[in-house]
Amino acid sequence: MPLSRCRLDVGVMLKTILLLGHTGKLGSALYGSLSSDYLVIGKNSRDFDAANFDQVTWLVDELRPDIIINTVAFMGIDACELDPERAQLINTLLPGHLAKLAAKLGITLVHFSTDAVFNDDKKDYYTENDIPSPLNMYGITKHGGECLVRSRCRQHYIFRVPLLFGECSKKSQFVEKMLEFLYAGQKNIRVSSDLVSSPTYTFDLADNITQMLLNETPFGTYHLANEGKVSLFELMAEIVALLKIEATVEKASYMDFPFIGTKNTFTPMKSIKTAGLRPWQKAVEDYCRRLTGDAKNG
Numbered sequence: 001m002p003l004s005r006c007r008l009d010v011g012v013m014l015k016t017i018l019l020l021g022h023t024g025k026l027g028s029a030l031y032g033s034l035s036s037d038y039l040v041i042g043k044n045s046r047d048f049d050a051a052n053f054d055q056v057t058w059l060v061d062e063l064r065p066d067i068i069i070n071t072v073a074f075m076g077i078d079a080c081e082l083d084p085e086r087a088q089l090i091n092t093l094l095p096g097h098l099a100k101l102a103a104k105l106g107i108t109l110v111h112f113s114t115d116a117v118f119n120d121d122k123k124d125y126y127t128e129n130d131i132p133s134p135l136n137m138y139g140i141t142k143h144g145g146e147c148l149v150r151s152r153c154r155q156h157y158i159f160r161v162p163l164l165f166g167e168c169s170k171k172s173q174f175v176e177k178m179l180e181f182l183y184a185g186q187k188n189i190r191v192s193s194d195l196v197s198s199p200t201y202t203f204d205l206a207d208n209i210t211q212m213l214l215n216e217t218p219f220g221t222y223h224l225a226n227e228g229k230v231s232l233f234e235l236m237a238e239i240v241a242l243l244k245i246e247a248t249v250e251k252a253s254y255m256d257f258p259f260i261g262t263k264n265t266f267t268p269m270k271s272i273k274t275a276g277l278r279p280w281q282k283a284v285e286d287y288c289r290r291l292t293g294d295a296k297n298g
């Protein structure tokens with residue numbers, strides 16, 4: 001449906017958001033949360049190739065949204081080590097290109113970064129005051145994206161987020177992948193107890209970001225995470241217990257599994273600029289409740 005038509009149908013001039021990556025883990029939660037207050041146009045790899053900047057320019061020029069939200073990323077520590085050029089293209093140059101377009105057209109740009117921009121030295125929560133010092137290509141290229149967004153587009157939000165969990169059709173990331181193994185009948189999973197983060201529910205993030213946009217929160221860089229810190233082992237043990245899955249979660253070290261990049265092992269985060277999200281345990285309870293609800297319905 002043409003954009004002008006949608007505006008007429010709803011009767012009020014809803015602000016339009018171009019949501020790049022609306023089928024991803026965070027993008028799908030954002031799509032649901034933003035849709036009651038904005039006209040959200042979602043685009044994914046079926047609609048355009050984020051590595052082709054002519055296509056990106058065309059998309060933005062054609063739609064002229066009020067806000068661009070970019071959730072597209074080249075993820076995975078190992079994948080980025082193996083293909084640093086692609087990592088730089090998608091994680092650094094794409095947000096840089098979006099920032100240039102957004103600044104030229106007066107569009108607000110929302111971009112996502114990661115706890116992997118930090119090293120492990122702090123041994124405490126990372127806040128917005130901490131200076132990035134990434135350990136691997138993923139973190140380096142995401143930090144590069146942050147720098148270009150900041151330097152090229154004044155009207156920006158950079159939301160740094162940690163390990164995410166949440167309902168999503170793709171099961172390729174950590175929590176959902178572990179659950180897929182268990183749902184497929186595996187009776188035991190081994191999980192690193194020496195990787196500590198502030199795992200965060202995509203639904204909480206999406207609702208918080210919607211409110212920040214609606215409230216016209218000052219532009220800038222923000223840490224968004226559920227409160228608290230926990231190891232991946234403790235996180236999965238909690239989820240498996242809440243879902244009442246008959247399987248054991250066994251403590252392991254990240255060094256027991258093959259990897260090539262330098263891993264971040266301790267990057268809990270919190271904000272000193274906004275009220276934090278609820279504690280991770282409460283978010284996990286909701287996540288499991290929704291999963292079992294979905295399981296019963298489906």
Ligand SMILES: NC(=O)c1ccc[n+]([C@@H]2O[C@H](COP(=O)([O-])OP(=O)(O)OC[C@H]3O[C@@H](n4cnc5c(N)ncnc54)[C@H](OP(=O)(O)O)[C@@H]3O)[C@@H](O)[C@H]2O)c1
Nearest residue numbers: 021023024025026044045049050072073112114162163164
């Ligand atoms: N997930 C985490 O644990 C985590 C942790 C820290 C930071 N982050 C950051 O949070 C943001 C969102 O991550 P996510 O986990 O939601 O990502 P995701 O699940 O991998 O979703 C990525 C989205 O981007 C689209 N996309 C990927 N490559 C594309 C391309 N070449 N052209 C067009 N579209 C493309 C995908 O479309 P298709 O569905 O068509 O493939 C999908 O909709 C990223 O900036 C990431 O760095 C995530």
